[in-house]
Amino acid sequence: MWSGRFRQRLDQAFESWQRSFPFDCRLLECELESSAVHARALARVGVLAPEELEAVLSGLEQIGERVAGDPELLNNDEAEDVHHYVEIELVRQIGDIGYKLHSGRSRNEQIATDLRLYTRAAIDEIGAALTEFIRAFVDRAEQAGDAAMPAYTHLQRAEPVVVGHWLLAYAEMLLRDRARLEDCRKRTNLCPLGTAAVAGSTLPLDREFMAQELGFAAPTANSIDATADRDFLIEFLSVLSLLAIHLSRWAEEMLLFATQEYGFLHLPEAYSTGSSAMPQKMNGDLLELVRGKSGRIIGQATALLVVTKGLPLAYNKDLQETQEAVFDAAETMVGVLPLITKWMQTVEFDLERMLQAAQSGSMNALAAATYLVRKGVPFRIAHEQVGKAVCLALDRHCELEQLKLDELEQIDGHFASDFYDFVKLENVLAIHDLPGGTAPGRVRQAIASARKKLLEEEAHAHA
Numbered sequence: 001m002w003s004g005r006f007r008q009r010l011d012q013a014f015e016s017w018q019r020s021f022p023f024d025c026r027l028l029e030c031e032l033e034s035s036a037v038h039a040r041a042l043a044r045v046g047v048l049a050p051e052e053l054e055a056v057l058s059g060l061e062q063i064g065e066r067v068a069g070d071p072e073l074l075n076n077d078e079a080e081d082v083h084h085y086v087e088i089e090l091v092r093q094i095g096d097i098g099y100k101l102h103s104g105r106s107r108n109e110q111i112a113t114d115l116r117l118y119t120r121a122a123i124d125e126i127g128a129a130l131t132e133f134i135r136a137f138v139d140r141a142e143q144a145g146d147a148a149m150p151a152y153t154h155l156q157r158a159e160p161v162v163v164g165h166w167l168l169a170y171a172e173m174l175l176r177d178r179a180r181l182e183d184c185r186k187r188t189n190l191c192p193l194g195t196a197a198v199a200g201s202t203l204p205l206d207r208e209f210m211a212q213e214l215g216f217a218a219p220t221a222n223s224i225d226a227t228a229d230r231d232f233l234i235e236f237l238s239v240l241s242l243l244a245i246h247l248s249r250w251a252e253e254m255l256l257f258a259t260q261e262y263g264f265l266h267l268p269e270a271y272s273t274g275s276s277a278m279p280q281k282m283n284g285d286l287l288e289l290v291r292g293k294s295g296r297i298i299g300q301a302t303a304l305l306v307v308t309k310g311l312p313l314a315y316n317k318d319l320q321e322t323q324e325a326v327f328d329a330a331e332t333m334v335g336v337l338p339l340i341t342k343w344m345q346t347v348e349f350d351l352e353r354m355l356q357a358a359q360s361g362s363m364n365a366l367a368a369a370t371y372l373v374r375k376g377v378p379f380r381i382a383h384e385q386v387g388k389a390v391c392l393a394l395d396r397h398c399e400l401e402q403l404k405l406d407e408l409e410q411i412d413g414h415f416a417s418d419f420y421d422f423v424k425l426e427n428v429l430a431i432h433d434l435p436g437g438t439a440p441g442r443v444r445q446a447i448a449s450a451r452k453k454l455l456e457e458e459a460h461a462h463a
């Protein structure tokens with residue numbers, strides 16, 4: 001590709017060590033697609049005659065077909081990178097005309113373009129899989145109806161909530177990830193073709209045409225920036241990192257809830273494993289791996305940040321080191337999402353046990369204080385009085401609502417017989433009645449609005 005200026009041969013070990021083809025062969029499809037568009041732009045400025053263009057286009061097509069038929073062809077130790085591979089193969093097929101394809105372009109713009117095409121496709125694939133995962137939460141929320149469970153703060157039982165409300169908390173955070181993916185797509189979807197090595201092509205190529213042909217929203221604005229910019233990769237892996245953090249937090253909670261100590265769910269056998277030593281065991285390996293893989297994805301995002309920091313403009317070969325981080329993070333996420341979706345669809349919640357837990361530990365204490373507030377007692381005082389009642393219940397080993405009315409009256413004269421209905425689970429849930437609260441009617445509305453958001457996502461989805 002560049003041997004003219006060299007008097008000596010490359011050191012063989014260096015030669016093979018600096019090659020990127022073993023991993024950038026993943027970009028072959030993007031490379032063929034963007035090269036075909038560049039060829040057509042060349043034909044439009046007269047650098048390729050019509051029959052030469054035909055030869056180049058059919059040569060590019062055949063490269064794709066040959067590799068599809070025999071993926072072993074990618075075990076090639078001659079090509080330095082995917083760009084070199086295509087050139088070698090093209091010339092092998094159509095002769096020296098193949099060398100014309102590199103007129104007016106540079107590998108610097110090619111790799112920037114290929115990575116944008118790859119990232120755009122990965123965003124679309126991950127986005128669609130994420131939508132399915134979110135749908136599983138919304139479906140399970142609907143199925144759970146008005147079932148109740150404890151909500152925790154500080155990992156201590158706090159207040160009862162509707163099971164669907166808890167599930168929708170995950171849907172909500174994942175919908176934010178979905179939106180962040182879409183937003184990152186906007187800055188990814190710009191076309192570097194025509195920016196060449198650093199200063200722009202020396203041929204008057206139609207950049208609008210090339211951008212349009214590749215489905216990009218517009219050409220990139222500045223050739224120096226376009227060849228040096230990997231922000232879209234950093235953004236993409238940052239979005240994946242935050243998504244991975246959400247998946248890890250979810251996995252952790254599922255693992256906790258699957259313990260005998262909680263007993264809120266039964267691990268789906270199809271996605272669990274046993275112990276080679278302890279015959280009774282069933283382990284939530286899928287969840288543990290999801291938690292572990294989040295560390296891996298965050299590690300790749302960190303690698304990108306560190307590789308790109310301190311690089312002067314414009315292209316530097318360090319940028320080649322960004323590729324594997326992106327491939328690994330994207331492929332890891334693509335592998336995880338369909339599995340956790342199935343897990344979520346098949347996991348069995350122990351609604352009975354959740355209900356029992358929701359009704360113990362005086363989780364209606366805040367509702368009890370609200371009862372006094374509604375009788376005109378200032379909240380701080382109500383809090384104090386209910387606290388005393390909770391202490392008494394603890395001494396008696398009973399729940400708040402099992403204390404006798406005269407015991408309560410001794411603590412505060414505002415307690416009356418209507419107290420007992422007020423602190424029943426059903427009412428405790430019902431009084432959290434405002435947008436975003438856990439009152440069953442509000443949760444039903446939230447389910448409907450989450451469904452609507454999913455449909456909107458699908459309507460906007462890029463095919």
Ligand code: ARG
Nearest residue numbers: 020081107108111317319320
């Ligand atoms: N394989 C290279 C990369 O991934 C392609 C760009 C090479 N450009 C150059 N000027 N050597 O970054």
